[in-house]
Amino acid sequence: MSKDKAPRILKIDILRFDPHDPEDFPSMERFEIEESHGMTLFIALNDIREHHDNSLKYDFVCRAGICGSCSMLVNGRPTLACRTLTSKLDEHITLAPLPLFELIGDLSVYTGKWMRGLNEKLETWIHDKENELNVDKLEEKMEPELADEIYELDRCVECGCCVAGCGTIQMRPYFKGAVGLNKIARYHLDPRDKRSDEEYYELIGNEDGVFGCMTLLGCEDVCPKDLPLQSKIAYLRRMMLKTAVKN
Amino acid sequence: MKVIYTDVLIIGGGLAGLRVATGVKERGHEAVVLSLVPPKRSHSAAAQGGMQASLANSAMGEGDNEDVHFEDTIKGSDWGADQRVARMFTHCAPKAIRELAHWGVPWSRVKRGDHQSIINAQKVTISEKDEAHGLITARDFGGTKKWRTCYTSDGTGHSMLYAMDNKAHEDRVEIHERLEAMALIHENGRCYGAVARNLMSGELVAYVSKATTIATGGYGRIYEVSTNAIICQGTGQALALESGVATLGNMEAIQFHPTAIVPVGILTTEGCRGDGGLLLDKDGYRFMPDYEPDKKELASRDVVSRRMTEHMRKGKGVKSRYGDHLWLDITILGREHIEKNLREVKEICENFLGIDPAEEWIPVRPTQHYSMGGIRTKHTGESQTLKGLYSCGEAACWDMHGFNRLGGNSVSETVVSGMLVAEYISDFLDSSDSDITIHTKNVEKFVKTEQAKLDKLLENEGGEDAYVLRRRMEKIMMEKVGIFRNGKDLKEAVDELEELLKRSKNIDVFRSKSRAANPALVNAYRTQKMIRVALTVAMGAYLREESRGAHSREDFPERNDEKWLKRTITSWPDTEQTLPTVTYEDIDISEMELPPGFRGYGKDMTIHNSATKEAQEKVDSIKAKMEAEGKDRFEIQEALMPFKDILPKKYQGKNERLTERLENE
Ligand SMILES: Cc1cc2nc3c(=O)[nH]c(=O)nc-3n(C[C@H](O)[C@H](O)[C@H](O)COP(=O)(O)OP(=O)(O)OC[C@H]3O[C@@H](n4cnc5c(N)ncnc54)[C@H](O)[C@@H]3O)c2cc1C
Ligand code: SF4
Ligand code: SF4
Ligand code: FES
Numbered sequence: 001m002s003k004d005k006a007p008r009i010l011k012i013d014i015l016r017f018d019p020h021d022p023e024d025f026p027s028m029e030r031f032e033i034e035e036s037h038g039m040t041l042f043i044a045l046n047d048i049r050e051h052h053d054n055s056l057k058y059d060f061v062c063r064a065g066i067c068g069s070c071s072m073l074v075n076g077r078p079t080l081a082c083r084t085l086t087s088k089l090d091e092h093i094t095l096a097p098l099p100l101f102e103l104i105g106d107l108s109v110y111t112g113k114w115m116r117g118l119n120e121k122l123e124t125w126i127h128d129k130e131n132e133l134n135v136d137k138l139e140e141k142m143e144p145e146l147a148d149e150i151y152e153l154d155r156c157v158e159c160g161c162c163v164a165g166c167g168t169i170q171m172r173p174y175f176k177g178a179v180g181l182n183k184i185a186r187y188h189l190d191p192r193d194k195r196s197d198e199e200y201y202e203l204i205g206n207e208d209g210v211f212g213c214m215t216l217l218g219c220e221d222v223c224p225k226d227l228p229l230q231s232k233i234a235y236l237r238r239m240m241l242k243t244a245v246k247n
Numbered sequence: 248m249k250v251i252y253t254d255v256l257i258i259g260g261g262l263a264g265l266r267v268a269t270g271v272k273e274r275g276h277e278a279v280v281l282s283l284v285p286p287k288r289s290h291s292a293a294a295q296g297g298m299q300a301s302l303a304n305s306a307m308g309e310g311d312n313e314d315v316h317f318e319d320t321i322k323g324s325d326w327g328a329d330q331r332v333a334r335m336f337t338h339c340a341p342k343a344i345r346e347l348a349h350w351g352v353p354w355s356r357v358k359r360g361d362h363q364s365i366i367n368a369q370k371v372t373i374s375e376k377d378e379a380h381g382l383i384t385a386r387d388f389g390g391t392k393k394w395r396t397c398y399t400s401d402g403t404g405h406s407m408l409y410a411m412d413n414k415a416h417e418d419r420v421e422i423h424e425r426l427e428a429m430a431l432i433h434e435n436g437r438c439y440g441a442v443a444r445n446l447m448s449g450e451l452v453a454y455v456s457k458a459t460t461i462a463t464g465g466y467g468r469i470y471e472v473s474t475n476a477i478i479c480q481g482t483g484q485a486l487a488l489e490s491g492v493a494t495l496g497n498m499e500a501i502q503f504h505p506t507a508i509v510p511v512g513i514l515t516t517e518g519c520r521g522d523g524g525l526l527l528d529k530d531g532y533r534f535m536p537d538y539e540p541d542k543k544e545l546a547s548r549d550v551v552s553r554r555m556t557e558h559m560r561k562g563k564g565v566k567s568r569y570g571d572h573l574w575l576d577i578t579i580l581g582r583e584h585i586e587k588n589l590r591e592v593k594e595i596c597e598n599f600l601g602i603d604p605a606e607e608w609i610p611v612r613p614t615q616h617y618s619m620g621g622i623r624t625k626h627t628g629e630s631q632t633l634k635g636l637y638s639c640g641e642a643a644c645w646d647m648h649g650f651n652r653l654g655g656n657s658v659s660e661t662v663v664s665g666m667l668v669a670e671y672i673s674d675f676l677d678s679s680d681s682d683i684t685i686h687t688k689n690v691e692k693f694v695k696t697e698q699a700k701l702d703k704l705l706e707n708e709g710g711e712d713a714y715v716l717r718r719r720m721e722k723i724m725m726e727k728v729g730i731f732r733n734g735k736d737l738k739e740a741v742d743e744l745e746e747l748l749k750r751s752k753n754i755d756v757f758r759s760k761s762r763a764a765n766p767a768l769v770n771a772y773r774t775q776k777m778i779r780v781a782l783t784v785a786m787g788a789y790l791r792e793e794s795r796g797a798h799s800r801e802d803f804p805e806r807n808d809e810k811w812l813k814r815t816i817t818s819w820p821d822t823e824q825t826l827p828t829v830t831y832e833d834i835d836i837s838e839m840e841l842p843p844g845f846r847g848y849g850k851d852m853t854i855h856n857s858a859t860k861e862a863q864e865k866v867d868s869i870k871a872k873m874e875a876e877g878k879d880r881f882e883i884q885e886a887l888m889p890f891k892d893i894l895p896k897k898y899q900g901k902n903e904r905l906t907e908r909l910e911n912e
Pocket of ligand 4: 059062063064068081082083
């Protein structure tokens with residue numbers, strides 16, 4: 001938005017619905033607000049809540065693209081709303097809650113609960129029974145490049161965009177999604193996690209895991225952290241096939 | 248009435264809360280964690296730069312140990328910290344980081360051989376030793392003598408919180424998300440848990456517990472612009488305050504971070520300057536060496552923020568429609584370094600400013616960032632006045648930061664205090680002292696009181712708009728309780744906030760009347776709490792007639808150890824009061840291992856306490872004598888200020904370093 005031009009009037013259509021209200025049904029509601037310099041959808045939605053409709057529900061926490069709370073469909077595409085500048089969008093904007101997750105109301109969905117379930121199923125923690133930690137002693141060494149590689153995959157913010165963008169999950173509700181497969185890739189890479197290939201196979205060597213993925217790559221396109229989902233899924237698939245053949 | 252019983256109720260699912268939870272679980276106690284948001288979304292995830300722990304693995308960290316870390320922390324605090332607590336902290340930080348490494352944090356590691364680095368705008372070569380290869384590395388941060396801040400690229404908090412939450416999963420910690428603690432349940436000076444509200448259904452639930460821990464983080468959002476997540480609203484401090492029994496410490500100690508982007512206030516990490524980034528003014532001139540020839544951009548945060556403000560007041564700021572700002576230049580670090588070690592910063596610049604920080608300068612200015620103050624506790628984390636109530640992390644004031652905390656010391660504090668407080672709570676639970684009996688009728692009373700408050704907000708008509716009050720409060724804090732403070736503004740702030748507090752009793756949640764998920768209702772009751780918390784900050788700042796750390800009075804520019812070497816304690820004994828009750832707690836110089844001195848920034852304006860000289864002489868003579876006798880640093884420390892005996896046994900051991908190897912048992 002240039003300095004001299006009159007600010008745009010944004011027309012924001014929001015899919016509204018309160019599942020707690022038995023009388024309510026989903027409907028689109030339009031809000032018109034004046035765009036300001038550097039406006040993000042976080043600022044725009046707060047403006048609407050504060051000045052137009054204080055019952056509007058949505059989830060922001062860090063408002064800096066870090067915590068993964070605010071994913072929604074912006075013009076049909078899953079993304080983090082807080083770091084979406086309105087200047088990059090047309091003046092007519094459509095917002096809808098992320099599909100497939102439990103709806104709390106309006107744009108607020110319970111991605112956290114889904115992710116918790118996923119983490120519990122995949123046991124996304126270091127499995128190491130033998131190694132008693134002595135906190136006084138020097139830490140175990142790790143190759144610097146390997147630490148960087150693990151961090152690269154650790155950067156997932158559990159926003160659920162990849163899940164909302166995934167074709168498989170619509171047909172297979174228990175599909176682990178790119179987020180789940182990425183987590184397995186992360187732990188598999190980590191020498192501190194002592195799980196065997198067979199144990200990993202148990203977790204994702206099936207149609208709800210890596211063999212359910214159709215590699216259409218909706219996930220990688222929408223991942224706000226640019227995780228290398230495609231190459232990791234391909235890698236896991238190869239590894240799982242090898243494990244299957246071996247047994 | 249729904250009642251849930253547990254051994255330990257933990258309010259807050261950030262780093263501190265989760266670490267308490269896994270700790271008490273390990274000792275065999277049941278725990279429930281309440282959190283406004285799924286724990287992984289807590290504000291801890293936003294910490295970018297790193298965690299301080301004196302591992303001394305990297306070349307620039309050589310010679311580092313607990314003593315150096317301790318000294319940096321105390322100087323940083325402007326002698327406001329509790330020195331025994333700071334000792335406990337620096338002793339345990341290496342243990343906490345090693346534990347986190349064991350639980351999966353992919354800490355960045357030392358790589359053997361030569362590396363290029365930027366120090367003081369010069370390219371230098373740093374050579375890492377063979378035997379350090381693969382150990383946890385560290386970067387430079389402000390106010391530290393050694394490179395001590397360990398990191399995972401610039402997503403340190405994220406990696407730590409994910410590892411911690413995953414550990415909590417493994418330990419089957421019960422976590423109740425989207426629940427907000429509304430009030431403590433207490434009777435005769437004993438805390439029995441809390442009343443919480445389900446933010447999705449609106450249901451009120453009573454949690455009854457033998458020990459209750461508040462780990463709700465800071466209160467940055469009482470300011471208009473803050474680097475904090477929007478849920479850092481001080482509801483935890485309000486819980487303590489509204490009990491009328493628990494107290495808060497040093498609420499006026501508020502940190503402003505030098506480099507948040509303009510206008511939105513999102514942080515760019517101190518790692519930018521630690522790695523060699525510079526601050527420039529409107530002429531592209533590097534001004535910090537003029538003010539602080541020694542530490543320059545890496546002086547303590549409070550100092551850099553004040554120098555930047557001073558420089559802008561001289562007309563050297565860059566004008567913008569959002570007011571003046573300065574530049575942060577990291578282009579000199581090179582694209583490769585930025586894309587590897589400062590990628591969060593890069594993303595933030597791209598997404599919120601539309602610039603590429605490898606090519607362009609970043610517009611920054613000092614912005615509210617951290618709450619040194621909080622729920623006042625003993626070194627065990629237990630409230631000094633409400634038995635069974637504990638607090639740790641940013642929410643608490645056990646007091647290791649005094650009036651200014653060092654970058655990297657906060658995430659470190661969360662996990663250290665979490666692991667220690669878990670032990671103290673477990674000891675308490677193992678003793679018969681923790682037995683409780685409370686009538687359900689009395690529990691019900693607390694639930695009913697909360698219900699009545701909510702009803703009143705929803706049923707009120709023609710009352711005040713919570714948003715209007717809240718915005719006014721935020722403005723007052725920004726304009727009158729900011730980086731530089733003075734008596735006149737502070738007095739006005741207190742008066743105006745008191746007026747807002749009175750008006751806030753008549754808030755009306757208009758239009759949005761739902762009892763279930765209802766953002767307007769949430770805003771209404773939080774605004775009431777926030778104004779109260781804001782008043783404790785403004786009041787403490789108004790009464791403290793000196794400058795110490797981040798609290799800087801233009802009308803009292805000197806640090807006054809004669810009159811003000813004490814902690815501000817605020818409480819709210821009577822709900823009808825419109826101002827907090829303020830008392831003070833003396834800090835005893837004769838118990839200090841490091842008696843008050845000069846921090847080494849600007850001109851020394853300290854008004855010294857008459858006891859300081861004697862204390863210093865005593866310390867010096869003990870040191871000289873013991874050194875002559877060939878005693879080691881541990882023995883000397885022990886003689887100066889013993890602290891090991893108050894640590895849980897399992898954390899008393901010495902820390903191993905490359906240069907300080909432990910014998911293999
Ligand atoms: C942008 C940014 C960068 C930072 N970078 C660094 C850094 O590099 N190094 C460093 O050392 N420090 C850093 N800090 C500071 C550090 O991140 C925080 O101090 C620390 O993470 C606080 O952790 P915590 O566990 O105490 O609280 P938080 O992580 O804030 O967690 C609070 C928890 O309490 C819950 N909660 C709050 N109120 C209630 C309630 N009423 N009922 C129920 N639950 C509630 C929340 O849901 C949340 O789970 C940074 C801070 C910011 C703002
Ligand atoms: S590539 Fe696989 S995981 Fe990704 S969207 Fe397609 S089916 Fe889903
Ligand atoms: S993989 Fe990417 S899109 Fe999926 S949850 Fe993680 S960060 Fe979000
Ligand atoms: S609010 Fe945290 S990612 Fe958008």
